Amino acid sequence: MSRLGYHKSRNGCARCKQRRVKVCGTLPYFPTSPLTVSQCDEEKPCSACRRNGVPCTLGGDGPSQDLVVPPVRRAGKARSSRRAKGQGSPTDKFPYLTSFITKPPEESTPSVWLADLELMHHFTATAYTYLPRGAARQNVWQLVVPRLALEHSYLMHQILAMSAFHLVTLHPGRRGHYSVLATNHQDEAIRGLRQVLTTVDEKNCHAVFATSSLLCIGVFASSAASVQNGLPGVDNLLEVFSMVRGMHSLLQRHEHIIRDGPLGPILRLDHHQSETRLLSSIVRLAKDLRMHHATLPSTEASCRGAANRLVECIEHANASTDIPELRVATTWPIGLAREYLDLLRLRDSAANVVLSLYCQILEHVGSRYWYLEGWSRGVSSDAGMGSEVSHA
Numbered sequence: 001m002s003r004l005g006y007h008k009s010r011n012g013c014a015r016c017k018q019r020r021v022k023v024c025g026t027l028p029y030f031p032t033s034p035l036t037v038s039q040c041d042e043e044k045p046c047s048a049c050r051r052n053g054v055p056c057t058l059g060g061d062g063p064s065q066d067l068v069v070p071p072v073r074r075a076g077k078a079r080s081s082r083r084a085k086g087q088g089s090p091t092d093k094f095p096y097l098t099s100f101i102t103k104p105p106e107e108s109t110p111s112v113w114l115a116d117l118e119l120m121h122h123f124t125a126t127a128y129t130y131l132p133r134g135a136a137r138q139n140v141w142q143l144v145v146p147r148l149a150l151e152h153s154y155l156m157h158q159i160l161a162m163s164a165f166h167l168v169t170l171h172p173g174r175r176g177h178y179s180v181l182a183t184n185h186q187d188e189a190i191r192g193l194r195q196v197l198t199t200v201d202e203k204n205c206h207a208v209f210a211t212s213s214l215l216c217i218g219v220f221a222s223s224a225a226s227v228q229n230g231l232p233g234v235d236n237l238l239e240v241f242s243m244v245r246g247m248h249s250l251l252q253r254h255e256h257i258i259r260d261g262p263l264g265p266i267l268r269l270d271h272h273q274s275e276t277r278l279l280s281s282i283v284r285l286a287k288d289l290r291m292h293h294a295t296l297p298s299t300e301a302s303c304r305g306a307a308n309r310l311v312e313c314i315e316h317a318n319a320s321t322d323i324p325e326l327r328v329a330t331t332w333p334i335g336l337a338r339e340y341l342d343l344l345r346l347r348d349s350a351a352n353v354v355l356s357l358y359c360q361i362l363e364h365v366g367s368r369y370w371y372l373e374g375w376s377r378g379v380s381s382d383a384g385m386g387s388e389v390s391h392a
Contacts, residue, residue, distance in 0.1 A: 014057040016040035016048055115181060116160055120146065123163040130166065130369055131217070132326060137265050144262050145210050152207035154192025158214040161185035165221035169370045179225060186218050197250060205254035206261045212247035213266070216330060219243055221371040224378075231378025234355075238345060241333035248334050269320035278364055279314045279324060282357050286311050295350050302340040303350045309335045310357060325365045329372065332358060344383075352383045 017040075041047050045056030092098055128141040149156035164182035168175050193211055200208050223236040251258070259267050286307040291300045313332045317324035343351035363376035 012040040012042055012058075013046040013049060015054065016046060119160040119163040119167075119181065119185075122167060123159050127163045127166045130371070132213070132266070132330065140263060140265050148207055148210060148262065152192075152204065152211070154189045154196070155207045155211045155214075157185045157189035157192065158211045158218060161189055161218050162214045162221075165218060165225070166370060168221075168225065169373075182218075182225075183222065186215075186222060189215065189218075200250060200254060202254065202257050205251065205257055206263050209251055209254075209258050210263060212251065215247070216240070216244055217371050220375070224371075224374055231374045231381065233378055233382030234344060234347065235382075237375070237379050238341060241336070241341065244330070244333050245336075273319065275318045276324065278360065279318065279328070282360060283311050283314055286354070286357055289354070291350055298339070299343060299348060299350055302337055302343055303354050305337055306340045306351070306354045307357070310354065325361050326369060329358075329361050329365050347383060355383060356380065 042058065044059040046058055049056035049058075124142050124146060128138070128145075131141050145155070146159065149159055161182050164178045164185060167178040168182060171178065189211060193208065193215070196204055196208060219240050223240060224232045255267070258264065289304060289307050291303070295303075310328070310332055312335075313328045314324065317327040317331070321327050340351060340354075344355060359376045359380050362372055362379070366372040366374065366376055
C-alpha cells in the first residue's frame with residue numbers, strides 16, 4: 001500500500017534527478033499539500049530550477065534538448081562511496097564522521113605544523129613582551145606584525161625563530177629541540193630577506209623593518225647560543241654590530257614611509273624623563289675620559305668619538321623611552337665610526353675602556369631581557385679590559 005499523500009514519478013527535471021531530489025507533485029486528493037525543498041513539482045520550469053536561477057530540462061526557459069546537465073562532481077561520488085563503505089564496515093566505529101571526509105589520508109607528520117603553531121602561540125602570548133617597547137606597543141607586535149607576516153614568509157620565519165630562541169631559555173630540558181627550530185627558521189628568514197634587500201620599496205619596507213628588528217634580537221640570541229662551553233666575545237658582538245648597522249643603512253631612506261605605516265607606533269617616540277642612576281654614572285665617566293700619554297692621536301679621537309656617541313644615545317633614550325638602557329644597547333652601534341670598530345677588533349686598550357661602559361649597560365638589560373644575558377661577562381672577559389685609561 002502506497003503512503004498517503006505521496007506518489008512516485010519518473011517525469012521530473014533531469015537536474016533534480018541528478019541531485020536525487022524526489023519527484024512529488026500535488027495529489028488530486030490533496031491539492032493543497034505543500035512541497036518540501038527536496039521535491040520536484042514537475043512544472044515547466046520546475047520550482048527548484050527557478051529558485052536556483054538555472055535552465056530547466058522540462059522547458060519554460062528554453063528548449064530542453066539544448067540543455068546540458070553537468071556531470072556529477074567526483075567528490076560527491078567519492079563521498080557517497082565512502083559513506084556506503086564506512087557504514088558497511090564493521091571496523092568503522094564512527095560512520096557518522098566518515099561521510100564528511102573529502103579526501104583519503106595523506107602521509108604527513110603533524111609535528112612540523114604543530115611545532116610552528118606552538119611557536120606562534122608563544123610569540124603572541126608571551127615573547128612579544130620582551131621586544132623593544134613591546135608592552136607599550138602591544139597591538140603592533142601582537143597583532144599587526146603577525147598579520148603582516150602572512151604576506152612575507154621571511155618575516156614569519158623570523159617571528160617563529162625569535163619565539164623558539166625564547167623557549168630555549170624557558171625549557172632547558174628541550175633545548176636541543178627548540179634550538180633546531182630556532183636555527184632553521186632564522187636561516188630561512190635570512191635567506192628570504194637577502195632576496196628582497198635589493199628591491200626594498202614603499203610596499204615591503206614595513207616587513208623588512210619588522211624582520212630586521214626581530215633579527216637583531218635573534219642574532220644576539222643565536223650568537224650566544226652558538227658559543228660552545230662559553231660566553232659570546234668581542235668578535236660575536238662586532239658581528240651583531242655589523243648586522244644592525246647594515247640594516248639601518250638600508251631602511252633609513254624609507255623611515256618616513258614606515259613612520260606613516262602600520263608599524264609607525266614603534267618608531268614614534270614618546271616624551272619621557274627617565275634618567276637612571278646607572279646611565280647618569282656612565283655619562284659622567286664618558287665625559288671625563290682620560291687617555292694614556294702613549295695613546296696615538298688618531299686612536300684617542302676615535303675613542304672619544306665613540307664615548308660622545310654613547311652620551312648622545314643615553315640622552316636621547318632618557319627623553320624618549322621608559323626603558324632607556326635597552327634602547328642604548330641596540331642603537332649605540334649604529335653611529336660608531338669604522339675606525340673605532342677596527343680598534344675593538346684589535347682589542348685596543350683605549351677602545352676597550354669605552355666598551356666597558358657599554359658592557360655595564362648590557363649587564364643591566366641582560367638581567368631583564370633573556371637575549372642579552374651573558375653578553376656583558378663574555379665580552380668583558382674576552383676584551384681583557386686594561387687599566388691604561390683612567391676616569392676622573
